[in-house]
Amino acid sequence: MQSRTSHARAGRPRSAAADAAILAATRAALVELGWSKLTLQDVATRAGVAKTTLYRRWAGKNELVVDAVAELFDELRLPDRGSLAADIEGVVLQFAAILARPEARSGLMAVVAESTRDAALRERIRMSIVDRQKRLVVRGRERAQARGELPGEDDAAAAARTADLIFDVVAGAVVHRTLVSAEPADEEWVRRFTQLLLLGLGEAARTGFAGAAGERGPDGKDARGRDG
Amino acid sequence: MQSRTSHARAGRPRSAAADAAILAATRAALVELGWSKLTLQDVATRAGVAKTTLYRRWAGKNELVVDAVAELFDELRLPDRGSLAADIEGVVLQFAAILARPEARSGLMAVVAESTRDAALRERIRMSIVDRQKRLVVRGRERAQARGELPGEDDAAAAARTADLIFDVVAGAVVHRTLVSAEPADEEWVRRFTQLLLLGLGEAARTGFAGAAGERGPDGKDARGRDG
Amino acid sequence: MQSRTSHARAGRPRSAAADAAILAATRAALVELGWSKLTLQDVATRAGVAKTTLYRRWAGKNELVVDAVAELFDELRLPDRGSLAADIEGVVLQFAAILARPEARSGLMAVVAESTRDAALRERIRMSIVDRQKRLVVRGRERAQARGELPGEDDAAAAARTADLIFDVVAGAVVHRTLVSAEPADEEWVRRFTQLLLLGLGEAARTGFAGAAGERGPDGKDARGRDG
Amino acid sequence: MQSRTSHARAGRPRSAAADAAILAATRAALVELGWSKLTLQDVATRAGVAKTTLYRRWAGKNELVVDAVAELFDELRLPDRGSLAADIEGVVLQFAAILARPEARSGLMAVVAESTRDAALRERIRMSIVDRQKRLVVRGRERAQARGELPGEDDAAAAARTADLIFDVVAGAVVHRTLVSAEPADEEWVRRFTQLLLLGLGEAARTGFAGAAGERGPDGKDARGRDG
DNA sequence: GCCTAATCGAGACGGTACGTCTTGTCTTAAT
DNA sequence: ATTAAGACAAGACGTACCGTCTCGATTAGGC
Numbered sequence: 022m023q024s025r026t027s028h029a030r031a032g033r034p035r036s037a038a039a040d041a042a043i044l045a046a047t048r049a050a051l052v053e054l055g056w057s058k059l060t061l062q063d064v065a066t067r068a069g070v071a072k073t074t075l076y077r078r079w080a081g082k083n084e085l086v087v088d089a090v091a092e093l094f095d096e097l098r099l100p101d102r103g104s105l106a107a108d109i110e111g112v113v114l115q116f117a118a119i120l121a122r123p124e125a126r127s128g129l130m131a132v133v134a135e136s137t138r139d140a141a142l143r144e145r146i147r148m149s150i151v152d153r154q155k156r157l158v159v160r161g162r163e164r165a166q167a168r169g170e171l172p173g174e175d176d177a178a179a180a181a182r183t184a185d186l187i188f189d190v191v192a193g194a195v196v197h198r199t200l201v202s203a204e205p206a207d208e209e210w211v212r213r214f215t216q217l218l219l220l221g222l223g224e225a226a227r228t229g230f231a232g233a234a235g236e237r238g239p240d241g242k243d244a245r246g247r248d249g
Numbered sequence: 250m251q252s253r254t255s256h257a258r259a260g261r262p263r264s265a266a267a268d269a270a271i272l273a274a275t276r277a278a279l280v281e282l283g284w285s286k287l288t289l290q291d292v293a294t295r296a297g298v299a300k301t302t303l304y305r306r307w308a309g310k311n312e313l314v315v316d317a318v319a320e321l322f323d324e325l326r327l328p329d330r331g332s333l334a335a336d337i338e339g340v341v342l343q344f345a346a347i348l349a350r351p352e353a354r355s356g357l358m359a360v361v362a363e364s365t366r367d368a369a370l371r372e373r374i375r376m377s378i379v380d381r382q383k384r385l386v387v388r389g390r391e392r393a394q395a396r397g398e399l400p401g402e403d404d405a406a407a408a409a410r411t412a413d414l415i416f417d418v419v420a421g422a423v424v425h426r427t428l429v430s431a432e433p434a435d436e437e438w439v440r441r442f443t444q445l446l447l448l449g450l451g452e453a454a455r456t457g458f459a460g461a462a463g464e465r466g467p468d469g470k471d472a473r474g475r476d477g
Numbered sequence: 478m479q480s481r482t483s484h485a486r487a488g489r490p491r492s493a494a495a496d497a498a499i500l501a502a503t504r505a506a507l508v509e510l511g512w513s514k515l516t517l518q519d520v521a522t523r524a525g526v527a528k529t530t531l532y533r534r535w536a537g538k539n540e541l542v543v544d545a546v547a548e549l550f551d552e553l554r555l556p557d558r559g560s561l562a563a564d565i566e567g568v569v570l571q572f573a574a575i576l577a578r579p580e581a582r583s584g585l586m587a588v589v590a591e592s593t594r595d596a597a598l599r600e601r602i603r604m605s606i607v608d609r610q611k612r613l614v615v616r617g618r619e620r621a622q623a624r625g626e627l628p629g630e631d632d633a634a635a636a637a638r639t640a641d642l643i644f645d646v647v648a649g650a651v652v653h654r655t656l657v658s659a660e661p662a663d664e665e666w667v668r669r670f671t672q673l674l675l676l677g678l679g680e681a682a683r684t685g686f687a688g689a690a691g692e693r694g695p696d697g698k699d700a701r702g703r704d705g
Numbered sequence: 706m707q708s709r710t711s712h713a714r715a716g717r718p719r720s721a722a723a724d725a726a727i728l729a730a731t732r733a734a735l736v737e738l739g740w741s742k743l744t745l746q747d748v749a750t751r752a753g754v755a756k757t758t759l760y761r762r763w764a765g766k767n768e769l770v771v772d773a774v775a776e777l778f779d780e781l782r783l784p785d786r787g788s789l790a791a792d793i794e795g796v797v798l799q800f801a802a803i804l805a806r807p808e809a810r811s812g813l814m815a816v817v818a819e820s821t822r823d824a825a826l827r828e829r830i831r832m833s834i835v836d837r838q839k840r841l842v843v844r845g846r847e848r849a850q851a852r853g854e855l856p857g858e859d860d861a862a863a864a865a866r867t868a869d870l871i872f873d874v875v876a877g878a879v880v881h882r883t884l885v886s887a888e889p890a891d892e893e894w895v896r897r898f899t900q901l902l903l904l905g906l907g908e909a910a911r912t913g914f915a916g917a918a919g920e921r922g923p924d925g926k927d928a929r930g931r932d933g
Numbered sequence: 934g935c936c937t938a939a940t941c942g943a944g945a946c947g948g949t950a951c952g953t954c955t956t957g958t959c960t961t962a963a964t
Numbered sequence: 965a966t967t968a969a970g971a972c973a974a975g976a977c978g979t980a981c982c983g984t985c986t987c988g989a990t991t992a993g994g995c
Contacts, residue, residue, distance in 0.1 A: 035940070056362055062981075071944090077941095130361050185432070194421040196421055201420070203364070217446075221447050258961090260961065298972085486988095487987075528978090530947080537978085593739065593811045643906070648877075649877030649880055652877055654873040678905075749968095757958090757959090761967095765957080
């Protein structure tokens with residue numbers, strides 16, 4: 022009823038320390054067991070907490086894992102390395118580093134899979150992870166536009182669409198490389214990916230992009246560009 | 250089919266019809282229940298088969314779902330629409346259509362998630378799905394090279410690396426758009442993605458890419474040739 | 478403040494009602510299905526209880542059935558009919574009545590069979606059934622000795638050995654008659670058995686026991702009194 | 706390919722050796738595994754035979770075990786030791802020796818338990834085991850009557866009833882001692898049992914049966930003779 | 934310094950799926 | 965026709981986890 026006014030809550034307050042302990046325990050369990058073998062009882066035991074406490078704060082395994090994984094992505098920072106290419110490479114490498122950690126690998130795809138049948142979970146993922154990191158794309162474009170590397174954008178809706186597209190391409194490519202192709206997204210790969218993203222396949226053809234990572238001169242050209 | 254081995258197997262042979270029935274039942278269960286609520290008993294019942302028959306042929310839920318989903322991707326065909334851009338758009342749209350089906354959405358990411366902790370499963374996914382579809386990229390590049398849209402490739406290793414990169418970018422972007430961003434990969438999005446892939450961000454900047462979908466000529470060619 | 482036990486048991490206490498419901502359900506299932514077709518899931522369902530609850534309290538089917546059957550034998554009472562012969566007949570008839578019930582017939586021999594390969598089960602049977610009912614023999618002998626029908630016993634060890642022997646003979650004969658020979662241990666048979674037990678074959682020979690069953694007068698007395 | 710050359714023999718005849726091998730394998734499996742863990746597949750493998758062969762000859766586990774166990778009891782022989790007491794002791798010791806063997810212990814009670822719900826099995830047990838051994842009682846009485854130890858018997862029906870009673874008492878006591886009380890039916894026990902059987906409790910009291918010969922008065926009388 | 938009420942650890946509870954095992958039948962090819 | 969081999973439908977096994985529910989024992993703030 023009223024209860025919202027001055028002193029809303031009587032009784033013992035929830036332990037603040039428990040939340041952090043539970044999320045950390047969740048990540049530890051993800052590392053050791055992976056998503057499918059992770060049990061809430063195990064998480065509770067690791068956190069030194071009763072299962073009840075856990076259920077009082079999260080609806081279930083999926084919600085808990087989303088929150089535990091989301092914290093990992095908050096480490097992402099947009100570096101300022103002076104050029105759009107370098108900035109992209111920097112942030113993609115960070116993203117790849119996070120996806121190289123087992124707690125992210127195992128947890129992220131699992132909750133995405135679950136979210137295909139659970140709109141509330143999908144929304145939670147979007148809010149906790151996707152939209153929170155999309156800021157990096159927006160901020161990076163702004164910086165590139167300020168540098169004059171990319172043209173200014175008048176249409177806000179079109180700008181948002183483009184940001185979404187870039188985010189899907191970048192995040193999707195790194196995730197697919199890391200988890201599906203199961204190959205490391207190392208510096209070499211990130212350089213080639215960034216080049217593709219910035220120049221496109223057609224441009225790459227003209228500049229001999231395809232196999233030239235190590236041989237590239239300071240002008241970005243290599244000796245093989247003259248073929249065909 | 251096989252029967253190549255001369256030493257005739259004793260005992261009753263395995264029912265060939267059962268395999269197809271089981272995979273179809275698996276997809277039906279994925280549609281109705283999703284991966285996490287799918288049970289092998291339920292699949293068996295739908296297929297009119299005993300649970301033992303199922304376990305005799307697949308090691309578990311993951312392996313079964315990989316095979317059931319893999320069949321979906323075998324529908325993919327590389328169209329010949331006359332230009333690289335149109336070919337890419339065609340195949341990406343097909344890929345998006347598959348990912349729009351609930352049996353693929355729910356199953357694919359789940360097995361990828363599981364594969365992060367199971368090397369055998371990872372290999373099975375690679376063989377049954379990834380490598381089987383990577384042929385589309387290879388075939389598409391060959392065709393574009395034959396048309397002169399892309400330069401020829403001398404170095405086979407470099408070509409393979411580039412095919413891998415393109416596959417990760419294309420598949421990753423569509424998957425991310427569809428499952429993580431949870432937005433449809435419709436014709437509009439596919440056109441914009443293909444443009445980004447072919448021209449790159451920088452080129453796009455020069456040619457007014459971001460809002461330029463409608464400005465493209467009817468032959469599918471654009472101002473790309475003008476750069477210098 | 479604390480209960481008698483040093484460390485107060487944490488957690489929800491076990492439902493006392495469940496035990497009784499489970500044992501009753503077990504007996505009902507024995508009646509309907511017999512031992513070999515009885516399933517723990519069925520017992521649980523009958524008792525309105527989860528299978529886990531059942532496994533939390535009993536190690537398996539055998540232990541459960543021992544307890545369920547043991548309760549039946551607790552109905553046995555030593556009547557005081559004034560003479561040793563009448564007392565024996567009374568208790569043997571009760572024993573036969575229990576063995577005529579399908580839940581006892583089906584359950585008892587099955588757990589005895591299992592116990593031949595399971596020392597713990599054997600001990601459980603001994604404690605729950607055998608030793609609990611052996612008291613009847615001990616008490617009956619004491620009463621007969623008090624009446625002067627049997628001589629007093631100084632040697633406790635010898636007395637115990639004799640009690641064991643009598644118990645094996647009485648219980649064994651009734652069980653064998655009922656389950657192996659599959660004939661009813663009715664009043665007629667019990668009378669003849671008691672006579673054999675008290676007089677022996679040799680004595681019976683002297684008193685014309687063997688064919689005398691039908692010659693006994695309506696007062697239930699026979700030529701036994703003539704001996705000496 | 707075509708077998709029309711000689712139609713004198715219609716199909717492959719059943720292997721005669723298989724039956725013996727299967728029954729021996731059954732007993733071996735009973736020794737190692739006991740009744741409840743014995744599987745027909747295991748028996749078939751031990752016998753070097755296919756499961757099909759087994760099912761073609763026996764209806765199931767119970768029938769097979771009855772036959773396997775019945776063979777054991779065919780070893781029983783009625784010795785001629787010169788007196789009824791000695792003859793009884795001899796045959797009871799043989800019976801006890803068979804029940805000391807694990808294949809009998811485990812199998813016998815199990816099939817008896819099963820037979821409580823299966824009339825056909827009950828009949829098979831009666832024919833294969835019970836009636837076959839009851840001959841020992843009949844023969845023993847005849848011999849004792851010939852010796853003058855027991856009176857002759859006019860009434861055939863009464864004689865059969867008495868034989869049944871004695872058989873139940875003897876077999877029941879040994880089985881109970883061996884399997885339920887789980888104590889060995891050794892010479893000492895057999896002697897005491899035979900004494901009880903021949904003299905009865907009352908007579909035993911008079912002759913100092915109970916093992917306490919020196920402690921009891923030679924008259925050993927009790928009040929029983931005076932009742933009625 | 935009490936009172937009150939939500940929290941806590943603990944663990945029992947009703948469900949349900951797991952992956953394995955056994956049963957008894959059926960289908961092969963071989964004898 | 966019988967055999968060995970083994971696939972098959974059916975279904976119980978005992979274990980594990982889920983999410984809920986009691987318990988008794990803390991804790992804080994409000995009085």
